[in-house]
Amino acid sequence: MKKKAWEHEPDPATSKRTITIFYKINPTRRYIEEGVIKPDIVIWNKEEKAAKIIDVTVPSxxxxxxxxxxxxxxYKELKNDLKNTWELKEIGIIPVVVEATGLVKKNLRQYLHAISSFPSINAVQIAAIKGTVTTLKRDLGYKASGA
Structure with missing residues (x-):
């Protein structure tokens, strides 16, 4: 049986040449003073000595x-820790914030442009709205006809 897209769970770490992508783990695996910090995605470009911490939130x-x-x-403390540990020249925190109804701030575009192969604002909004609908259906006990 084919898995549904939303059931896919990426590997915690994926590496290709000079790029490593960490998914939902603290890449230093060290304890940070404020507790366990696990950003959604960390992209580490070893060649450019740069990294991006990307975290998505969909507030209601x-x-x-x-x-x-x-x-x-x-992620400020993690940012400093990664900069020192990996001897980075540049590291950025990219907050991707989309309200559950798809509302976004004007500056979201600038954050999305900092991501390679950045998604469009419309794609991010649609994903947030679909997630909201899915959550509501599940919480309200919705069953599709014929299921």
Whole structure:
């Protein structure tokens, strides 16, 4: 039976040549003062000595500014740790914040452009809305006819 796309779980670490992508793990595997910090994605470019910490959040309220600030603050210590551990020239935190109804801040475009092969804002909004609908259906006990 074919797996559904949302059931796919990427490997915790994937490497190709000079790029390593970490998924939902702390790449240093060290304890950070504030507890276990596991960003959604960390992309490490060994050749360029650069990394990006990408974390996605879909808040159910309309306080997108607060959600963005929390993401940046949450990963500040990890950012410093990775910069020292991997001797990076550059490291960025990319908060991808989309409200559950698809609402986004104007500056989301600048964050998405910092991601290689960046997704469109529309694609991110549609993914957030589909996730919201799926969650609501599951929580309300929706059963598709014929199932």
């Amino acid at each position: 309220d309309f306080d997108l500014n607060r959600a963005k600030r929390q993401k940046i603050t949450k």
